[in-house]
Amino acid sequence: MLDSLKILYTRDQIAEQVRRLGSEINRDYAGREILLVCVLKGSFLFFADLVRTLTCPVVVDFVRLASYGCETISSGVVEMRKDLEFSVTDRDVVIVEDIVDTGYTLQTLYHRLLDRKPRSLKICTLLDKRVDRRVDIEADYIGLALDDGFVVGYGLDYQEKYRELPDLYVLEDAPPVDEERPI
Numbered sequence: 599m600l601d602s603l604k605i606l607y608t609r610d611q612i613a614e615q616v617r618r619l620g621s622e623i624n625r626d627y628a629g630r631e632i633l634l635v636c637v638l639k640g641s642f643l644f645f646a647d648l649v650r651t652l653t654c655p656v657v658v659d660f661v662r663l664a665s666y667g668c669e670t671i672s673s674g675v676v677e678m679r680k681d682l683e684f685s686v687t688d689r690d691v692v693i694v695e696d697i698v699d700t701g702y703t704l705q706t707l708y709h710r711l712l713d714r715k716p717r718s719l720k721i722c723t724l725l726d727k728r729v730d731r732r733v734d735i736e737a738d739y740i741g742l743a744l745d746d747g748f749v750v751g752y753g754l755d756y757q758e759k760y761r762e763l764p765d766l767y768v769l770e771d772a773p774p775v776d777e778e779r780p781i
């Protein structure tokens with residue numbers, strides 16, 4: 599069955615937020631080198647656009663975390679399928695996420711990196727969805743706030759589909775989140 603997608607943010611609206619986030623990071627890290635961490639797969643387009651707005655020296659690295667599989671609800675188990683290549687110790691590190699939803703993914707990564715003693719550790723997310731937040735974690739740089747709904751496009755997937763779409767959409771026929779279901 600074909601999924602029904604409704605436009606949420608256009609590529610121009612996304613680009614405007616990416617520029618704003620880039621200028622906030624440039625302001626805060628002027629002249630300092632940052633280690634920019636891309637959380638694969640969802641962040642790959644956001645990361646590629648964000649990095650090109652930065653004027654401070656940047657080293658890029660990649661982690662692969664997964665917890666959704668083919669569902670629209672977090673399994674609650676965050677699997678690290680690929681770790682960073684570089685050490686974060688004594689470096690200024692910025693994690694780049696596509697979306698913070700329950701917060702499980704970011705909480706897992708944040709604490710793993712904090713254990714490695716970075717000089718500083720901040721979080722930048724394109725989308726911040728608070729309604730289903732299960733843990734107390736906040737991004738330092740936030741692009742767009744989201745109400746309810748499962749979002750696809752611009753790197754974000756449903757069952758590995760739609761990552762290639764240049765705009766962001768809400769999946770209209772996503773199964774509702776069951777309040778009774780433990781996640």
Ligand SMILES: O=P(O)(O)OC[C@H]1O[C@H](OP(=O)(O)OP(=O)(O)O)[C@H](O)[C@@H]1O
Pocket residue numbers: 637638639640641663664665666667672695696697698699700701702703704754755
């Ligand atoms: O705040 P949370 O509820 O943890 O959700 C956010 C995470 O979930 C998605 O990743 P997913 O597990 O789908 O892997 P993917 O990036 O490969 O799509 C998304 O890309 C974020 O990394």
Ligand code: HPA
Pocket residue numbers: 640666697699700747748749750754755756
């Ligand atoms: O709304 C979403 N869309 C895609 N992936 C996600 N991972 C958590 N929330 C979402």
Ligand SMILES: [Mg+2]
Pocket residue numbers: 640666667754755756
């Ligand atoms: Mg996914």
